[in-house]
Amino acid sequence: MNSVYDKKWSIYQVVMIIVCCLAIVITLIPILNIVATSFSGKNAIAKGIVGIFPVEFTTEAYEMVFKNSGIVRSLFYSIFLTVGYALLATFMTILAAYPLSKTDLKGRHVFQTIITVTMYVSAGTVPAYLLIKNLGLMNTVWALVIPGMISPFNLIILRTFFAGINKALYEAAYMDGCGEWGCLFRITIPLSLPSIFTIMLFYAISRWNGVTDVLYYVNKPDLYTLQYQLKLMLDSLTIPYKPEEMATMQITPENVKSSTIVFAMVPMLLIYPFVQKYFTKGVTIGGVKE
Secondary structure, three states: OOOHHHOOOOHHHHHHHHHHHHHHHHHHHHHHHHHHHHOOOHHHHHHOOOOOOOOOOOOHHHHHHHHOHHHHHHHHHHHHHHHHHHHHHHHHHHHHHHHHOOOOOOOHHHHHHHHHHHHHOOOOHHHHHHHHHHOOOOOOHHHHOOOOOOOHHHHHHHHHHHHOOOHHHHHHHHHOOOOHHHHHHHHHHHHOHHHHHHHHHHHHHHHHOOOHHHHHHOOOHHHOOHHHHHHHHHHOOOOOOOHHHHOOOOOOHHHHHHHHHHHHHHHHHHHHHHHHHHHHOOOOOOOOOO
8 A cells, every 4th residue: 555655745735845944944043153153252253253152252241241230130031921921911902802703793894893903003102101190000010911902903813712612502502501611621722722822822922021111110120020020231332442341351242242142042942942832723613514
């Protein structure tokens, strides 16, 4: 019996493999260059000979980052904030998407239109700042959580996924006496885990990379996120230019910038392998066929 591996590759398959390999290489080269620059010496960087491997290996840039007293504290704070925000925002999005996925909900199209409009029309920075100030959320962690609690884009994605679940499952649950809360937690959420984890990852990335809201709403150093703390360090970075000091220092501003990029990028990269399986899992994890 011939297996699928015995078949010859078509020209289309060969072309697609080449294109995918090129895309991977184009994506990896800048990342590898940033990592190599963060570990390279000042002379190699000045000569422009750093490629994807470090030249004149040094770790002084990372030592400078870790010597900053607020970096480690802001790292753990940012992790706690990101995890809490992602969980809370995802839960709120589920609660909003579930009723909107029901075709018998009165005013469903009106709510969907209002939500869609907010994707294109924003009140602006000043009204948002005044709202946060009048609500008494300035210099609190809630100023970084509540404004972005529900993303219209994520809400529409999740609502569409919920609407695709077979209605026969809900009808069977209703006949057994199950209510809406029971249907949500026993049918909708278990069948929508791939979509839910994807939305959660979107929320986590948006919070992890967020800097603007910290700049606007927070003045307490204890509430500075890692991204903002790294920004402050780069803004106050001073490299000595006296010959006797430069002779003993092996780093340049490019070193420090690259090391901060790597430092802020690694936590998110560590999460992807654990969430990747939910991207590839199909919607056939349960359900019935018509």
